[in-house]
Amino acid sequence: MEFVRKWVQALFFLLTNGYWNFPVTKGIYQGPLKVICSPGLNCYSCPAATSYCPLGALQQLLGGIRLALENGQFFVGFYVIGAMGAIGSFVGRMICGWACPFGLFQELLNKIPSVTFSIWRPLRFIKYGLLLFMVVLLPLFAVDEFGLGSTWFCKYICPAGTLEAGLPLLILQSSLRSAIGLLFYNKLFILIAFTVWSVFTSRPFCRTACPLGAFYGLFSKIKLVKLRLAPEKCNNCQACHSVCPMGVHFNESPDDMDCITCLACSKACKTNAISLEIGGMPLPGQAQPCRPAKTARVHHQ
Template sequence: MGSSKFNFSYYVTGTLILLGVLLGRFVCGFLCPFGWLQELLHRIPGKKLSTKRLKALTYIKYFVLLFAVVVLPALVANDLGMGDPFFCKYVCPQGVLEGAIPLAIANAGIRSALGQLFTWKLAVLIAVVLLSVLFYRPFCKWICPLGAFYALMNKVSLLGIRVDACKCVSCGKCSKVCQMDVDVVRAPNHAECIRCGKCIGACPVDAISYRYGLDVPAEKLPLTADKK
């Protein structure tokens, strides 16, 4: 959004929408390396805390998406007429982990040029690492604007979760195993569902499955010969 040459990044947004429509937050569950890192950190033995009572915090990521990714880069321009990538520059810990730290280790010149911004981003990274040990995927749940974007696409994505109400015996095991705090039976395609499939494995009567394609309500499906 901050480029001086155009007002809207059609290719980037179009690619994200395409991935969102095809996969939804499956991207978070299986493709994103930072999600994987948080998974690994959460496996470190020790005290684990539930995020069920912190659901209100999941809305923060939508504000981050709106303001740090869209509004501020579009409105606040530097001397060259470009907007800063506010989220990448001031919030995202991935750049420090995968860029600044390895480069600083390898190059003394870069090391000596590191300043307050690096210190701040390092503090954010350390906070995310510590929180990830205690909570399941805190950055994904609360902060990540890419996760927010895919969360918005979850309702329309072709890949989804389906619950067969005829088989369900209301045991509640699916929601209990879901670390993204989804009420699986009521809202299987909730914005927070990362399509991890843990609920599928937990269901004792195989009532939950992946679906691919349009989610047509049962009453709108054409009648089969025996039903006719």
């Protein structure tokens, strides 16, 4: 399954970054496909990007909401939130494990042999703060004299934007190099920090700072495709703890908001206590959970 997942990650990387003419045009793709939402974190200013980044688009819409309303345009983000919510309700953070280019980048870095460090669990809550403040509230309320908000997360933090758009555009367009300032060095530092951290820790950005992952995580209990635990089969061997790239203790919190449904725990579980379900129904070919009620009744009789 891990082999399949890698291929799906590569496929999504190519689908969301399929414009390979950029070395010739030295610009970004400007075709109609950019009206499609990229499910993972993929900067739309990346020269190869063929879809829009939901976080970037949402911040842009929220930042320009006053101006749009003044002009009689009700661009309040329904289209982008609708796309993000539909994806979240369907698969939730499975996107992080299967379709996010920046997640793939971190996974590949983590394959470099090194000592490994865990992440202090309270750090995982930073991403919810970033989602609320940097993606929603600041673009909406911290406005300039023209009533325009800024794309706070993209501007000050997003390492995916620096990697996929900032650095390639600086290479492609020499005129941009003169515009490099403190802002860029700040973002470059954040990119380098997460890059180095990814070598020693699994998916540090996903776990601590990704607002898109935080948003998808809100759907962990209700998403259509999810992993389920059969507690009666679990012998608490904790095999699922050690293999999880997100540091989730699956048998203790099966609906954990950080679960990316990569299926590593399902494979590691020797008692087949973890299986994939769609809308409450087990996927064909998956281990069937036990039915404790029936068994318990037999014992009591």
